[in-house]
Amino acid sequence: MNRSHFDKVKNGKGFIAALDQSGGSTPKALADYGVPEDAYSGEQEMFDRVHQMRTRIITAPAFDSGKVLGTILFEQTMDREVEGKYTADYLSDNNIVPFLKVDKGLAEEENGxxxxxxIPDLDETLRRANERNIFGTKMRSVIHEPNQDAIKEVVDQQFDVAKQILSYDLVPIIEPEVDIKSKDKEKSEDILKDEILKQLDQLSEDQNVMLKLSIPTKANAYKELVDHPRVVRVVALSGGYTREEANDKLKENEGVIASFSRALIADLNANQNEEEFNNALGDAVDVIYDASVNKK
Structure with missing residues (x-):
């Protein structure tokens, strides 16, 4: 494990950028960026276009390691290059910690x-992640209803996979997202916190994880998780909130930093010139950084 990366993620001031749009979400991400589906032909060209978008973000002056602690990448991005270097190496050389999304998407909803x-090829992916100098991973589940047994199943699955990831000396980001539209969101969050604490308490001293969670309904509801000795960092997803809403809610949660995707890139467009693009990205980076380090 890269100890300087570990120290930066654990102690640094800033946030984690989520640039890990997968095959299913890529067309919408490109459309929002001003690249409609009729602008490319086939999956390969689609992934070429989204890598161009990610490269433009990563290489922009506003994507500053003083504010961006790390970046979550899509699997294909790990094997692509930015300015002649593998993406993770480019990020590392610019003092930004590289993470990798490793899940294969969500199963159909069952029991809320x-x-x-x-993830049948996870061992091979983790082996390649080590070759590509990836620091950690991320995998996502979703909770829609406060079903005790089902939420326990979500958390158990996440930690089972996390332990496999830990065996490769990588730091897993565990992401059991609670749907922000859930009518019983706070109740789901209470159950989720308890189940996560049970799992954290079973980890050994050399097993450290990160948590990526929806911003809780009740401010500082996850403080026990933030303070747990086995938790490197708790990061928050924007989850469908606007950037302003997400930032306002994030400021109420001590010790929690952002790991935003849509809220980070919402104002970026393929048709912007370099100055316009960098200014729009810079504005987003500045306000998300502020919400991550300055609390109410």
Whole structure:
């Protein structure tokens, strides 16, 4: 494990950028960026276009390591290059910690939750992640309803996969998202926190994880998780909130930093010139950084 990366993620001031849009979400991400589906032909060209978008973000002056602690990448991005270097190496050389999304998407909803689909090639992906100098990973589940047994199943699955990831000396980001539209969101969050604490208490001293969670309904509801000795960092997803809403809510949660995707890139467009693009990205980076380090 890269100890300087570990120290930066654990102690640094800033946030984690989520640039890990997968095959299913890529067309919408490109459309929002001003690249409609008729602008490219086939999956390969689609992924070429989204890598161009990610490269433009990563290489922009506003994407500053003083405010961006790390970046979550899509699997294909790990094997692509930015300015002649593998993406993770480019990020590391610019003092930004590289993470990798490793899940294969969500299963159908059952009992109010969506588990992760099976990840049959995870060992091979983790082996390649080490070759590509990736620091950690991320995998996502979704909770829609406060079903005790189902939420326990979500957390158990996440930690089972996390332990496999830990065996490769990588730091897993565990992401059991609670749907912000859930009518019983706070109750789901209470159950989720308790189940996560049970799992954290079973980890050994050399097993450290990160948590990526929806911003809780009740401010500082996850403070026990933030303070747990096995938790490197708790980061928050924007989850469908606007950037302003997400930032306002994030400021109420001590010790929690952002890991935003849509809220980070919402104002970026392929048709912007370099100055316009960098200014728009800089504005987003500045306000998300502020919400991550300055609390109410």
């Amino acid at each position: 939750v969506q588990l992760m689909k099976p």
